[in-house]
Amino acid sequence: MAQPLQILTSLPMPLIIDNVDTDQIIPSREMKSTGKTGLADGLFAGWRYSEIGGRTPNRDFILNDPHYANSKIILGGANFGCGSSREHAVWAIAEYGFRAVIAPSFAPIFAGNCIRNGVLPAVLDADNIATIRSSQNPVTIDLRAQTIAIGPDQNWSFPLEDEAKAMLLEGLDAIDLSLKMADQITHWQKADHADRPWIYLGANP
Amino acid sequence: MPKWRPFLPEPISLFDRLWDSHVVTALPGGGALVAIDRVFLHERTGASALNALAEAERKVLDPARVFAVTDHIVDTRPGRTDHSLMPGGQAFITETRAAARAAGIRLFDVNDPDQGIVHVISPELGIILPGCTLIAPDSHTCTQGAFGALAWGVGSSEAEHAMATGTLRLNKPKSMRVTFSGALAKGVTPKDMIMSLIARHGAAGGKGHAIEFAGDAVTALDMEGRMTLCNMATEFSAMSGFIAPDDKSFTYLKGRRFAPSGALWDLAIANWSRLQSDADAVFDTDIIIDAAAIRPMISWGTSPENSIAIDGTIPEHASKRPLEYMELQSGQNLIGTPIDAAFIGSCTNSRLSDLRRASALLKGKKIADHVKAICVPGSSRIKREAEAEGIDALFRDAGFEWRESGCSMCFYAGGESFAAGSRVISTTNRNFESRQGPAVKTHIASPETVVASALAGRIADMRELV
Ligand code: SF4
Numbered sequence: 001m002a003q004p005l006q007i008l009t010s011l012p013m014p015l016i017i018d019n020v021d022t023d024q025i026i027p028s029r030e031m032k033s034t035g036k037t038g039l040a041d042g043l044f045a046g047w048r049y050s051e052i053g054g055r056t057p058n059r060d061f062i063l064n065d066p067h068y069a070n071s072k073i074i075l076g077g078a079n080f081g082c083g084s085s086r087e088h089a090v091w092a093i094a095e096y097g098f099r100a101v102i103a104p105s106f107a108p109i110f111a112g113n114c115i116r117n118g119v120l121p122a123v124l125d126a127d128n129i130a131t132i133r134s135s136q137n138p139v140t141i142d143l144r145a146q147t148i149a150i151g152p153d154q155n156w157s158f159p160l161e162d163e164a165k166a167m168l169l170e171g172l173d174a175i176d177l178s179l180k181m182a183d184q185i186t187h188w189q190k191a192d193h194a195d196r197p198w199i200y201l202g203a204n205p
Numbered sequence: 206m207p208k209w210r211p212f213l214p215e216p217i218s219l220f221d222r223l224w225d226s227h228v229v230t231a232l233p234g235g236g237a238l239v240a241i242d243r244v245f246l247h248e249r250t251g252a253s254a255l256n257a258l259a260e261a262e263r264k265v266l267d268p269a270r271v272f273a274v275t276d277h278i279v280d281t282r283p284g285r286t287d288h289s290l291m292p293g294g295q296a297f298i299t300e301t302r303a304a305a306r307a308a309g310i311r312l313f314d315v316n317d318p319d320q321g322i323v324h325v326i327s328p329e330l331g332i333i334l335p336g337c338t339l340i341a342p343d344s345h346t347c348t349q350g351a352f353g354a355l356a357w358g359v360g361s362s363e364a365e366h367a368m369a370t371g372t373l374r375l376n377k378p379k380s381m382r383v384t385f386s387g388a389l390a391k392g393v394t395p396k397d398m399i400m401s402l403i404a405r406h407g408a409a410g411g412k413g414h415a416i417e418f419a420g421d422a423v424t425a426l427d428m429e430g431r432m433t434l435c436n437m438a439t440e441f442s443a444m445s446g447f448i449a450p451d452d453k454s455f456t457y458l459k460g461r462r463f464a465p466s467g468a469l470w471d472l473a474i475a476n477w478s479r480l481q482s483d484a485d486a487v488f489d490t491d492i493i494i495d496a497a498a499i500r501p502m503i504s505w506g507t508s509p510e511n512s513i514a515i516d517g518t519i520p521e522h523a524s525k526r527p528l529e530y531m532e533l534q535s536g537q538n539l540i541g542t543p544i545d546a547a548f549i550g551s552c553t554n555s556r557l558s559d560l561r562r563a564s565a566l567l568k569g570k571k572i573a574d575h576v577k578a579i580c581v582p583g584s585s586r587i588k589r590e591a592e593a594e595g596i597d598a599l600f601r602d603a604g605f606e607w608r609e610s611g612c613s614m615c616f617y618a619g620g621e622s623f624a625a626g627s628r629v630i631s632t633t634n635r636n637f638e639s640r641q642g643p644a645v646k647t648h649i650a651s652p653e654t655v656v657a658s659a660l661a662g663r664i665a666d667m668r669e670l671v
Contacts, residue, residue, distance in 0.1 A: 019408070029619030105409070113360035175366050178370040184230050198334070202267065
């Protein structure tokens with residue numbers, strides 16, 4: 001279960017490229033085990049290391065810039081997290097230590113995966129993201145207020161669905177939430193069974 | 206209410222029907238708890254999802270409605286075993302096998318005669334059915350929407366959620382209808398239809414939408430063509446794509462292994478026949494495309510939206526990064542660009558009809574000497590059927606490798622790949638940077654265009670072959 005997220009202040013790491021896909025976030029070859037951990041080393045591996053599969057840091061890539069070593073926020077480009085639905089992309093981001101990505105838009109599956117793993121996908125205009133970047137200031141995200149600020153006069157609100165917000169704020173697990181409705185689910189399935197009995201044959205036709 | 210007053214129900218769309226019939230209950234905040242009828246796992250993420258459930262001491266609610274297959278990592282060279290060329294790949298296979306067994310889930314294992322790419326075997330086995338909700342931890346799950354089902358890709362946590370609760374917590378997407386009106390020109394395929402839609406409206410064009418594909422050109426397609434069309438809805442950023450079921454859908458499914466039979470079949474048909482959009486249903490977004498104007502398509506860049514008609518030119522002012530990666534220039538026409546390899550396979554274009562059309566063009570011919578060409582049937586069943594028809598011989602004689610079924614070189618997982626930096630023409634769905642191997646330059650196109658190019662050794666217009 002993810003740590004609750006309420007207020008987050010950090011110097012954001014700019015990676016403002018459109019259509020960063022999940023294979024760039026974590027290449028397939030870096031998903032070496034069937035578990036959800038041990039992925040941080042593979043984060044952005046294709047850009048971060050100077051050769052494919054190697055571990056020699058590419059000094060030009062921003063993740064290797066000591067200035068951003070403690071960054072907890074990524075500033076991204078449009079359609080962030082597109083491509084393969086692999087959740088490993090978010091697991092790698094979270095394990096590395098990021099808690100939020102601010103981007104003009106997110107691929108929907110990726111955004112859903114973020115929420116489930118305690119990472120905030122905050123949507124903000126590209127112009128405002130550019131302002132944050134050029135300010136070089138730390139950013140404060142107030143999740144309850146749904147605001148992103150780089151100073152008292154420079155703050156913006158971002159949209160977030162209520163349930164996603166509640167889950168991030170409290171570090172809730174969606175399965176537990178839904179299992180509380182087990183009775184309703186059973187009831188629904190009984191009625192549906194009468195309407196569509198073939199669905200419930202499953203692997204036993 | 207006075208008796209004479211006409212009862213006028215709100216016209217609703219197929220999407221509304223699929224959605225509404227699965228809402229268990231509304232959730233605070235506007236979402237809904239939506240029933241999931243089937244979950245399909247594969248070995249790349251299957252073990253992690255099942256193990257995470259087990260570790261949290263949660264049970265799979267109804268194991269009979271969860272299926273699993275080995276397709277992503279499994280080797281496709283002849284005589285395969287659990288050994289995979291991907292480093293550590295074998296563990297994905299053996300751990301998924303163990304986890305599936307422990308959870309009581311039906312697994313289509315490495316050498317099972319029903320094995321194949323998840324989205325290819327699910328219809329073959331009658332696992333996807335009209336009106337059903339199916340999720341899989343794989344983006345191209347939307348392929349299965351071709352049967353009038355709501356099928357979409359999710360992350361591992363959502364797959365866990367669906368297995369543990371039989372539901373997902375969802376916000377209802379917007380609805381879109383994409384109508385392909387008129388008839389396709391000769392040599393134009395469903396792959397060209399979906400690529401031209403994405404090229405025209407952008408890779409984010411379907412964002413936040415569930416898309417019904419409709420129109421004469423769509424209903425005219427056979428089920429395999431419909432699957433190709435729906436396959437790339439995810440490359441359009443849509444939640445899913447689907448097509449209203451009709452007699453073609455029912456005929457395809459009848460007698461399939463996990464499809465209902467006897468009295469249940471009749472009951473199901475009565476239910477499925479209602480899965481249509483009302484004539485005056487309203488969609489949040491409506492797109493109409495003149496099917497007759499579509500030409501064979503090919504991608505030039507690193508997103509499916511970077512696609513042009515084969516006889517077109519790369520747009521002026523095209524983005525720099527994809528051009529640099531692909532070593533191409535704005536304003537350039539692709540015909541004649543030398544290729545190093547050709548790939549026929551993937552959940553987009555590896556079904557029997559694809560292989561039939563491709564092999565017919567190869568008959569009596571040889572591909573260019575320098576081209577490495579590979580054909581990977583989408584399922585073990587397709588492989589057997591193709592071999593019974595002599596399709597494998599046509600591929601082999603022309604110079605193609607003929608493989609066991611699986612995802613194979615559709616994506617690079619650290620194992621087998623095309624040579625670094627090589628230029629590949631491929632029937633797959635993603636032309637992302639390094640998707641098919643480090644620095645590999647992928648052009649996606651229809652099987653016909655891939656064959657024409659493999660023969661020529663350079664990108665070619667398939668219409669010159671037919
Ligand atoms: S064939 Fe390719 S796109 Fe399809 S499921 Fe396999 S890896 Fe994914």
